[in-house]
Amino acid sequence: MLNDNLKIIEELESSVRSYVRSFPTVFTKAVGHKMWDMDGKEYIDFFAGAGALNYGHNDPKMKKKLVEYIMDDGITHSLDMATKAKTEFLKKFNDVILKPRDMEYKVMFPGPTGTNTVESALKLARKVTGRTDIISFTNGFHGMTIGSLSVTGNSAKRKGAGIPLQNVVTMPFDNFVNEDLDTLEYLERFLEDGGSGVELPAAMILETVQGEGGINAARYEWLKRVEKICNKYGILLIIDDVQAGVGRTGTFFSFEPAGINPDIICLSKSIGGFGSPLALTLCKPELDIWNPGEHNGTFRGNNHAFVTATESLTYWEDKSFENSILKKSEMITQFLEGLVKKYPELEGKVKGRGFMQGIETPVEGLAAKIAAVAFEKGLIMETSGVDDQVFKLFPPLTIDEEGLEKGFNIIEDSIKTIIKKKELVTN
Template sequence: MVNNDLKIFEELESSVRSYVRSFPTVFKKAKGYKMWDINGKEYIDFFAGAGALNYGHNDEKMKKKLLEYIAQDGIVHSLDMATEAKANFLEKFNEVILKPRNMNYKVMFPGPTGTNTVESALKLARKVTGRTNVISFTNGFHGMTIGSLSVTGNSAKRQGAGIPLQHVVTMPYDNFVSNNLDTVEYLERFLEDNGSGVDIPAAMILETVQGEGGINAAKFEWLKRIEEVCKRWGILLIIDDVQAGVGRTGTFFSFEKAGINPDIVCLSKSIGGNGLPLALTLIKPELDIWNPGEHNGTFRGNNFAFITATESLTYWETDEFEKSIEEKSVKITEFLNNIVEKYPELNGKVKGRGLMQGISTPIEGLASEIAAKAFENGLIMETAGPEDEVFKLFPPLTIDNEGLEKGFKIIEESVRSLVASKQLVGQ
């Protein structure tokens, strides 16, 4: 293949493909915050594998460790047998992440993807409590397999199930209706009233910042009150940190600043370090009542990912990395606020937290057009929200200031050109 001909994908790949439609080129190489297509065109990556590449593409230290492991005929596949690579990861994760945060969790390897960890969390919550129902929240996204899809809010994705999605009650997320509705009080009223039709659930599952749902960030106070409701009613609290975790919102776990202590935590995406598939389900020890093999899978655990994941945790051995994320977060917030102020035609609103921010616009199709124009101009960025009304900035956490500024310039030029061409009127 010597050009960017997408014909082979159109002819042979299923119509279910999606990102190739948003980014219609054939990619060949990637490094840090940059990608190149087969014709040598350079792109700045403000997508980061939908949050699976928080440390960027082909991190040198991770790559070196992985190549050494392969060269030494290290174990590739082992189901959940004990391997040196797994032992090293567990020890490092405990020493660098859990202990300094006074967290006590058993680590489960449920399978290599985000939906695997969510499925295991839901199954365990039902097993522990003996209850069936789960409370999820509006605009939540938790995966595409049937259990995970049942707690996902997006109607288009839910319709793909082909069967009724049951045993879930959806409650309003923070500020879903308006600033005037106390959604925690609303939720608890359903639990209190025997006439509400809502049974006490096995668990509540939520994202502290909803990624696919529109970069909706819950207030820390709201999260704390949700935890209090769960404790009051004996409900397990599951935090889905698949996308918002591993530093994406500023701290390793997205819920740290809220001061909550979830019963179960779901991790995937960037926990593998270098884009390799890996997922963890963190379980409070007293809840770890699995029978051996009761939740399993051929690819639970991934030795290649253990190697890169272990190396990735060196970023967290001091507070320097976390401070750098905070500094970049401030730059992104300032840039987005400036765009909203400078281009009132967007009727934009800045959303999100950390390096997980974006601008929502009520103008139909505009966010998607801005993302498409940015791609033409050399930047990869996707949209979020039930109507794709948010264009979101998801750069690698390791991006430097030069990379941020280049990306900002492309985004602003894309916004400016579309606002001018559409002759939009501020609303």
Template sequence: MTHKTDMNIFAQLESEVRSYCRSFPTVFTKAKGSKMWDEDGKEYIDFFSGAGALNYGHNDPIMKENLVDYIMNDGITHSLDMGTTEKATFLKEFKETILKPRDLNYKVMFPGPTGTNTVESALKLARKVTGRTDVISFTNGFHGMTIGALSVTGNSFKRKGAGIPLTHTVTMPYDNFVSDELDTLEYLERFLEDGGSGVAIPAAIILETVQGEGGINAARYEWLKKVEEICRRWDILLIVDDVQAGIGRTGSFFSFEKAGIKPDIVCLSKSISGYGLPLALTLIKPEYDIWEPGEHNGTFRGNNHAFVTATAALTYWKDDQFEKKITKQSERLYSFLEDLVASYPELEGQVRGRGFMVGVCSAKEGLSEKIAAQAFERGLIMETAGPKDEVFKLFPALTISDEELEKGLQMIKESVEATVNPKELVTNG
């Protein structure tokens, strides 16, 4: 007889800070591709993908095989920033497969294993390079939970958790934050030009091309291009936080590619390891790589297991077939959501996002959370985003099959129907 976990163990022993287990109240035991199973054997379609850390799905077979072989041959697990065969292999493959074909020239820094580590290193380096202290960030941006990264995060609930004032940052309105008519960058530039604005020339501007936790807000390519032009004009470093929007999530490996910009610093984490293993990169234009040895470090920056799987993950990008698959399925995702909003005016919905990073914002308070809860009951894992959790968010694995995608979309449609027309609810058992 299989042992079944007592759900009370989490409430009894784990901190109150836990969150996802409250939204998905079961005990998971197995995962493969775009599916997960709990201890009762119930199957779930995963439209969450580890909040963007599992863009290639769960337990990719090639990555798994390479990792198991490496472990069984006593490959090095932990190496700080010492040289290892696996790190060298990854660096070479990353340059040849990703950077070179995109005409990008970056030095690769391993700052520590998480997204907030790469953001912290980017902010420190920008201040070191320019000698300035302030950083401009944007409304609804999310960049991490440590103090520096939190200072450029917009969410007031998260910021309050710091317990201290968060300083040396200025928040400006993101694209379309106020309205479609207001040019938010004209507003930003006026602050830079006017000596009476109270805003000093910053060390850097940091942004997400598509804001994930902030509500799946996608900046227009022309807006991103203009940000880069402002940075060049005022000698400000441009930092793109591609922790969640990168590694194919918005359709191309880097989310900024189609905007035609080349950031000074790029932050990567989440799916860069390919397998869900902790790894983060800070990509730095060579002229700005002025660190002193050890000036920024981290005990777990030499995660060789992650180097193994990250190298295997790059095989998806050897040609353009994977990107074409993402493009085709993302068109299906977006058209489905547009049809959904049109079919259910009760949603008061607006489709947001780009690529496989999309969602629906509902003007009705609490409705998106109810839809996500209904979806979970039906066997679909989907989270919410935005300051008030007003967006239900679709993050399927980039490797998902057409059949699994359609099954998940049908569950979303049923969940919306059950939420807006509860009296007409027909369960599927």
């Protein structure tokens, strides 16, 4: 039966399908940090919907709220009309997330996905400043629609656009070349020199930790200097927190420890709480110069996601949840650092921050082999980086320590299996 269902996928679904190739089974059930397939095999989820399931699968409190809402004939679709579900979310988001952090932002619902919030952020920056160009950074990933692709670094994904991607200048991310090169001195020289060929941009857009680009974490001092440069030249700072936000790096917003104050913030993935599509674009009030309907979309008001998103914010009503993330993040770091020391064959380097960490290895194909063997042993984990050179750990933030340890054991067993089979050829 399992093979029959996979055969249906192969025969009828487009060749653009991706994750089913890495995880070739048919899933039927998911709870917390676990998933099960049609044969009843259990998997530990260190993937979490690429960061869309920070609270795990089928959180019981969110599920209860959503079922009650549906059974009471709550509004499902409403474009951007006012609904009780929307107002309750806006109030709780303001009370639980923005106010305690002394943040004042207008909330825009641009459409249901991450690329929608990035597109709206780019449009708004250009509208506010009257400028055309955007500065993005090497290995950044911001989405798959044309505007978002233009600020994305991956050449394979960019080629999918089929047209030239223009009005963007790419600058080196922190430590892109090496630790000795000051990438921001390089960037600012382009801005201040009239002969550089680089026009003053409308905005800079970046991820504080580059998820798809290889789990590259910018240093806090680097982020502070980016903000300083933006302020100096009147450039808007856009932080793409679609994957790194909502607690993934330890704090609700990934940039909080850096103490910066972005002009525009992009949120999606786990902001809906339950895995339902939802995206927010936060902008400082003075930037909110949209004309009514100037940026819109049929599914920008997902009321089911408002219901679960509102419930998800109860996790953040006190510091206990954030403290638990930080504690378990340290477990992840120690585990990965232990692997690098224990298995020099990896030639590994620990990358990332919080629940967004991994090991980069220059050994060709090794990260993908580790992920593949881990899947056979019952762990779902993906790779990242332009050459898939990083295997990354993205467990739900709600996973318990026992679940983490079981996942760790599978990863280490997978490495041992590959070494034993002598499939590893060092450079």
